[in-house]
Amino acid sequence: MKEIWERFEAWIDRYANLLLDDLNGGAEEEHFEPIEKAIRSELPQAFKEFYRIHDGQYSESEEGLIDTHILLPLEQMLSIWAQLRHQFDEGAFDDLESEPQEGIRMEWWNPYWLPLTTDKAGSFIFMDFAPSRQGNLGQIIYMPRDSAERILLAPSFEAWINRYVRHLEEGHYRYSERMGGIIQKQRLNGVSDDSQHSFWHDSENDDLEGFEVLKEE
Template sequence: MQEYWTRWENWMKQYAPKLLTILNSGVSHEVLESLEKLIGKAMPDDFKAFYVVHNGQQRVRTGLVDADQLLPVEDIIEKWHYWQDLLDAGTFQYNGEPIASEPDTGIRNNWWNPLWIPITSDGFGNYHCIDLDPAPEGTYGQIITLWHDDGHREIIAPSFREWIAQYLDAVERGDYIFVKKWGIVSKDTTLNYND
């Protein structure tokens, strides 16, 4: 997975050198093991290999993934606990029945599932997650969307590796640009460039 970081860092050097300063150093195997122990499942090998190089990004407004933050493992654990606390409190039930989402084929129709592991955050309660409990038509480790106020759940990529590869292909192709306030964003963004 080093090759993907090399590509991403090379792009940053050319178009957004300040982003290099918000990359965290690699995560330890012990921290990865603490995440796996918490969720009771192994994270995909590609995810672990990627995070050994850089443990996501620092907590700043500027995002690396279409204006979203690439969460470090410590924040992944924090976000997981947040959603788990909501689940335990019965937040995702109405009149004793689970609130269903509107998922793509291959995703379970939960509002949130403890095996949906958040890896990006927009800071407003919306995430990309690694799905470790797909529906029968899905793929273990697929990347899905999780919106706090919208029931649609979408498959973004069939694996962590393919998600990163697709995103970096788009970044290198020029589909994304750097905007100082927001970070790497779609060139067709509606975000105000001047803020």
């Protein structure tokens, strides 16, 4: 994970250096324990190694490191999880439809889904500790706002963050203050949020143009 962060920070420093100031210091071992207790699961080693270097972004950050999503610090992960858990226990999600991809349980939200990122508008990326039989423990899933879709992004945290950093280096993202941080070039070119998740897979994206610095108006 050290090498991943070195590459991630090198890209940020070159193309979005103001965001370097948004990074928290590293998490301590005791910071993971409340989360593991809440979700009754052991966090993956790769996740812990990643967060020991930087504990996400400042909680008040307005610009996202992960395609306009804020990379949540551990404390905020737990806070959002607790809010969702309260709503879950109150039955707020009982009548809501879910359209999960294979490997994800057919639920609107599950108490074993840990929020990793948010766009602060209702979309989240979760680490899933309660997959279906076809899924993988600790897989990464996307919950778009105002949608029943539950989309499988990667089989593990390590696979997901490795792919994201590689896509940065391959030139598929820009920094845009106007759009709220680091964002896919195809979204800047008019592709809707509805197709956002498709880019997070290793799919049909090798033919995208290289990186160009976005000129703000």
